[in-house]
Amino acid sequence: MTDTNNIFTKFLASKPIFSNRDALTISFKPETIPHREKQVNDLGRILAPALKGGRPSNIFLYGRPGTGKTLVSRFVGSELEKISGENGQSVKVMYVNCKMKKIADTEYRLLAELSKALGKEVPFTGLPTDQVYNAFFDALDSRKQTIILIVDEIDTLVQKTGDEILYNLTRINQDLNNSKLSIIGITNNLGFIETLDPRVKSSLSEEELIFPPYNALQLQDILKNRASIAFTQDVLQPGVIEKCAALAAQEHGDARRALDLLRVAGELSERNSHEKVSIEHVDDAEEKIDVDRVVETVKSMPKQSQIVLYSIVFLAEKTKEIQTGEVFDKYQEICKQQGIKTLTTRRVSDLISELDLSSVISTKIVSKGRYGRTRVISLNLSDTVYNKLKNLLEEIFL
DNA sequence: AGTCCACAGGAAGGGCAGGCGA
DNA sequence: TCGCCTGCCCTTCCTGTGGACT
Numbered sequence: 001m002t003d004t005n006n007i008f009t010k011f012l013a014s015k016p017i018f019s020n021r022d023a024l025t026i027s028f029k030p031e032t033i034p035h036r037e038k039q040v041n042d043l044g045r046i047l048a049p050a051l052k053g054g055r056p057s058n059i060f061l062y063g064r065p066g067t068g069k070t071l072v073s074r075f076v077g078s079e080l081e082k083i084s085g086e087n088g089q090s091v092k093v094m095y096v097n098c099k100m101k102k103i104a105d106t107e108y109r110l111l112a113e114l115s116k117a118l119g120k121e122v123p124f125t126g127l128p129t130d131q132v133y134n135a136f137f138d139a140l141d142s143r144k145q146t147i148i149l150i151v152d153e154i155d156t157l158v159q160k161t162g163d164e165i166l167y168n169l170t171r172i173n174q175d176l177n178n179s180k181l182s183i184i185g186i187t188n189n190l191g192f193i194e195t196l197d198p199r200v201k202s203s204l205s206e207e208e209l210i211f212p213p214y215n216a217l218q219l220q221d222i223l224k225n226r227a228s229i230a231f232t233q234d235v236l237q238p239g240v241i242e243k244c245a246a247l248a249a250q251e252h253g254d255a256r257r258a259l260d261l262l263r264v265a266g267e268l269s270e271r272n273s274h275e276k277v278s279i280e281h282v283d284d285a286e287e288k289i290d291v292d293r294v295v296e297t298v299k300s301m302p303k304q305s306q307i308v309l310y311s312i313v314f315l316a317e318k319t320k321e322i323q324t325g326e327v328f329d330k331y332q333e334i335c336k337q338q339g340i341k342t343l344t345t346r347r348v349s350d351l352i353s354e355l356d357l358s359s360v361i362s363t364k365i366v367s368k369g370r371y372g373r374t375r376v377i378s379l380n381l382s383d384t385v386y387n388k389l390k391n392l393l394e395e396i397f398l
Numbered sequence: 399a400g401t402c403c404a405c406a407g408g409a410a411g412g413g414c415a416g417g418c419g420a
Numbered sequence: 421t422c423g424c425c426t427g428c429c430c431t432t433c434c435t436g437t438g439g440a441c442t
Contacts, residue, residue, distance in 0.1 A: 108426065129426075131418095302429095324405065344431060349406065365406070369440025372404025 014273040016232055017266050023230035024263035026070075026256055033075060034225055035218040036068045039209055043076045046207050047182070050091045050146040051084055055173065055180035058204050062190055063211025066254030069186045072211075073150050080148070090145035094118075098157035107165045110157065111136045114149070118142075137172065144178040154185040155192040163200045170203040213253025219245035222255055223262055231266065236277050240265065243282045261285050290385050297358050298392055304343060307334050308351045310393045312361060312377055313386075322377040324349060338397065352377065360389075 022028050033040060047056045061069045077093035084091035094117050096110060111132045115121070118139035140147060149169075151157070158166065172181055185204055187193075193201055214222065223241045241262070248258030264285035269277040298306065311330035315322045328348050335342040343351075352375065356363045362380050367373045379386060 106427065131425095304429095343429095345405085346407085346432080347430060350430095353407090365438095367438035367440090368404080369438070370401095370403060370442095371440075372402085373436095373438060374403095374405050 010273050014270075015235075015275055017235050017270040017277065018230060019232045020229050021263065021266070023226045024259045024266070026259070028226075029075065029078075030071075030225070032225075033068060033072060034221045035214060036072050036211075039068070039072050039211060040076055042209055043072060044079070047076060047080055047148065050080060050148065050180075050182070051087060051089055053089060053146065055146060056148070056182045057206035058170065058183045059185070059207045059209060060193060060205040061184060061186045061209050061211065063188070064213050064252045064254065065188050066248070066252075066256035066258075067211040067213055068255060069211050070152055073184050073186060077148060077150060090143065091148065092118075092145055093148045093150065095150040095152065097152040099153040108132055110165065115139045133168070137175070140172070140181065141176050141178050146180045146182070148182050148184060150184045150186065152186045153188070155187045155189045158192070158196070163196050166200045166204060167197065170200060214249070214255055215253060216242075216245045216249035219248050219253065219255060219258045223258055226259060227262065230263070231277070235266075235269075235275070237279065239279050240277055240282055243279050247282070247286060257289075260289055264288055287382070287384055290382065291388050294360060294381065294385055294389055295392060297360055298389065303340065304347075305351050305354065306393065306396060307331055307338070307340065308348060309355055309360065310334060310397055312355075312379065313390055313393055316379045316386075320378065323374045324352060324377070325374065327352065327377065334397065 023030075043059070043061075046059055049056050061073060063069050074093075074095060077095070080091055081093050094114060096113055098110065108129055111129075115132065115136045118136070120135050120139035154166075166183075166185075169181070169183060183204065193205055196204070220241055223244055227236060227241060244258050244261040244265070247261060248254050251257050261282055262285075265281040266277050268281045268284050268288065274281075298309065301309070308327065308331055311327050311334060312322060314334075315326055315330055319326075324345075328345055331348060332342050352361075352363065355361045360379075360381075361377055363375045363377045365373065366376045381389065
């Protein structure tokens with residue numbers, strides 16, 4: 001028997017771990033949302049006027065990542081669509097995530113994406129923005145209906161393009177003849193609303209809902225709920241769910257993290273043809289998620305960012321406190337070695353900020369008095385992740 | 399109190415590629 | 421094909437800044 005043959009036979013012979021793996025992914029739509037009853041009810045109440053042809057207030061949803069904002073809004077949205085259909089009312093719920101690169105991260109793209117969702121195709125570049133805006137407006141007003149627009153990660157959009165688009169969207173109702181538009185803005189950034197133009201702020205946050213982090217016990221509930229769908233019977237060893245919940249509770253009560261841990265732990269067990277998912281699998285899962293995240297981020301980076309990161313990784317071996325100037329010197333050196341054009345300090349400074357945003361590195365602006373103001377850069381990665389990252393970058397550049 | 403360092407980061411604009419309508 | 425428009429990446433120029441030093 002060949003090796004692969006062996007692997008496959010062994011895999012087939014082992015008892016299945018998962019009965020429905022999808023129940024542990026973010027795209028899964030559960031029938032109930034534990035510990036978010038209040039938010040579901042509140043949101044439902046706010047959106048209910050749509051069922052009688054009214055325009056619900058615009059709403060802002062706040063909360064840390066993985067606290068159920070997206071899930072609740074999509075859940076209530078689809079319930080609303082369903083019931084409106086049964087009652088002969090036309091309510092349409094649209095969802096866009098502004099963090100999705102190349103889809104909705106600029107004004108143009110957002111409008112193009114929305115027009116497309118409303119059945120009006122717009123080329124992904126080429127038209128003047130006001131023309132795309134008109135296309136969106138026409139598509140919006142072409143049918144008599146109430147449209148609920150869920151704008152996820154709305155802070156990313158504003159950060160990149162300014163708040164003018166929000167101003168336009170909130171004002172659009174004045175010009176609509178047939179339909180009505182309500183906006184649900186979702187953000188992880190609690191201070192975000194304060195950065196907005198007061199006019200946008202008041203019209204966008206007519207209502208506000210706050211999503212507190214889950215505690216460990218609530219996370220356990222959520223996990224038990226999903227695990228009963230996702231896993232075959234009795235494959236989870238005692239303590240597995242508790243461990244996933246505890247680890248995720250440390251990460252600001254992030255349910256997504258908890259579900260990821262449980263899923264990856266299951267996958268690791270399956271891959272090794274084990275019959276049960278154990279606490280050790282959860283430990284390995286934690287490491288694997290971190291490694292995968294960093295490796296994926298780095299692989300998808302442009303070359304210049306990779307060089308900047310390589311410079312930081314190189315310097316991190318010698319010092320704990322890395323400064324922008326040092327990074328730039330090392331960066332120039334690597335560029336020269338590689339025969340790649342060097343960018344200016346201004347640009348490299350932006351690339352460092354981007355690395356910070358993708359949380360591969362963390363930076364802090366520190367004033368050293370006479371010796372200037374600079375960003376102090378650190379790599380807060382575990383040894384395993386650091387070594388993986390270093391190997392990956394060396395593979396690319398050596 | 400004033401100086402000065404080593405940057406941060408805003409603003410404006412150039413150049414390029416992709417895409418449009420005429 | 422041409423002129424025009426967009427996003428994107430980048431440069432140039434500039435102002436702002438916290439705190440050690442004088």
